[in-house]
Amino acid sequence: MTxxxxxxxxxxxxxxxxxxxxxxxxxxxxxxVGIGSLARDVGYPVEVAVLSTMLVWAGPSQVIFFASxxxxxxxxxxxxxxGFASLRFLPMTVAILPLLRRPGQGVGMQLLLAxxxxxxxxxxxxxxxxxxxxxQRVAYFLGFANTCMATSSVGTFLGYYLIGALxxxxxxxxxxxxxxxxxxxxxxxxxxxGDAAAIILGLALAPICDRFIGxxxxxxxxxxxAGSIAFALRPKxxxx
Amino acid sequence: MTATITQPIAWLDGPWWPYLALILFAVLPTEIWxxxxxxxxxxxxxxxxxxxxxxxxxxxxxxxxxxxxxVAPPGxxxxxxxxxxxxxxxxxxxxxLFDRRRVLLAVLAGEATLIGGAYxxxxx
Numbered sequence: 001m002t003x004x005x006x007x008x009x010x011x012x013x014x015x016x017x018x019x020x021x022x023x024x025x026x027x028x029x030x031x032x033v034g035i036g037s038l039a040r041d042v043g044y045p046v047e048v049a050v051l052s053t054m055l056v057w058a059g060p061s062q063v064i065f066f067a068s069x070x071x072x073x074x075x076x077x078x079x080x081x082x083g084f085a086s087l088r089f090l091p092m093t094v095a096i097l098p099l100l101r102r103p104g105q106g107v108g109m110q111l112l113l114a115x116x117x118x119x120x121x122x123x124x125x126x127x128x129x130x131x132x133x134x135x136q137r138v139a140y141f142l143g144f145a146n147t148c149m150a151t152s153s154v155g156t157f158l159g160y161y162l163i164g165a166l167x168x169x170x171x172x173x174x175x176x177x178x179x180x181x182x183x184x185x186x187x188x189x190x191x192x193x194g195d196a197a198a199i200i201l202g203l204a205l206a207p208i209c210d211r212f213i214g215x216x217x218x219x220x221x222x223x224x225x226a227g228s229i230a231f232a233l234r235p236k237x238x239x240x
Numbered sequence: 241m242t243a244t245i246t247q248p249i250a251w252l253d254g255p256w257w258p259y260l261a262l263i264l265f266a267v268l269p270t271e272i273w274x275x276x277x278x279x280x281x282x283x284x285x286x287x288x289x290x291x292x293x294x295x296x297x298x299x300x301x302x303x304x305x306x307x308x309x310x311v312a313p314p315g316x317x318x319x320x321x322x323x324x325x326x327x328x329x330x331x332x333x334x335x336x337l338f339d340r341r342r343v344l345l346a347v348l349a350g351e352a353t354l355i356g357g358a359y360x361x362x363x364x
Binding site: 041047071082087092111117166169171172180181183198204222227 | 297
């Protein structure tokens with residue numbers, strides 16, 4: 001939907017909301033249903049599950065957090081694994097902030113905008129924001145991202161209570177949404193053979209490391225090895 | 241697969257522990273990168289090799305999470321045979337490799353494979 005430069009901020013935010021509801025908000029919303037059940041499995045209250053969606057706002061980090069607790073990993077290992085899984089937000093945020101920057105914008109507003117950076121808001125933001133007039137982008141992005149966060153919070157809440165009450169095939173289906181959606185969005189973002197190598201090696205090495213490396217550090221080791229090999233395999237840039 | 245869950249840190253334990261654990265071990269390690277990005281965004285070159293490496297490791301980590309969730313799944317997903325879990329993932333992957341814009345279709349087809357398979361297979 002095109003956004004006119006003359007629109008008031010709330011009309012722009014509504015446009016962002018509408019674009020989110022056209023599909024992306026539903027995908028993340030359903031994708032985070034599994035988080036609710038993971039939180040419930042370790043006996044944490046529903047508030048913590050929903051807060052994790054609003055405050056962490058990163059499916060993989062939330063999965064690592066709750067699944068590692070379920071596996072009995074050390075707290076230090078959990079924090080490091082979450083930290084590493086979220087490292088990608090550094091380059092992602094660096095990439096999207098210039099699109100949202102305005103003259104005179106405070107640090108507080110930039111920190112707020114950065115908080116919404118996650119796979120969906122980022123990929124969609126990079127694609128849609130260039131078509132929005134610069135003064136309207138912040139309102140549009142906040143409308144879009146907050147809508148995604150709202151559906152995801154509801155999804156997390158429902159997942160917390162729903163999964164136990166569902167027949168096994170459907171409960172399994174909801175729990176499987178997370179890995180299926182992650183794999184789909186990883187593949188959607190493929191750029192070159194380096195990315196493909198990272199995905200294939202990551203898929204292959206994680207179960208192997210899981211078998212041979214204890215203490216909850218297996219995922220980090222697998223990620224570092226697979227990622228470094230993939231980095232070495234990436235095509236060299238052609239000089240511009 | 242009946243490992244004990246990670247126990248609270250004794251001297252911080254209490255009714256607020258789950259909230260504290262969430263802030264300390266999930267929110268902070270995630271949010272720090274977004275904050276650092278704000279601090280450095282004017283100085284970091286988005287195409288630098290260091291960030292390429294970070295992106296590669298992050299991608300591999302995410303794929304690793306997918307593999308772990310499929311090989312050692314949580315809760316009800318463990319009741320579904322491994323072959324079916326891998327099959328559902330393969331259907332999603334096949335559709336994505338065929339057309340990378342079909343995220344919704346790929347996700348739904350993978351889900352249909354898993355749920356349908358779980359219903360049709362006997363003795364689950």
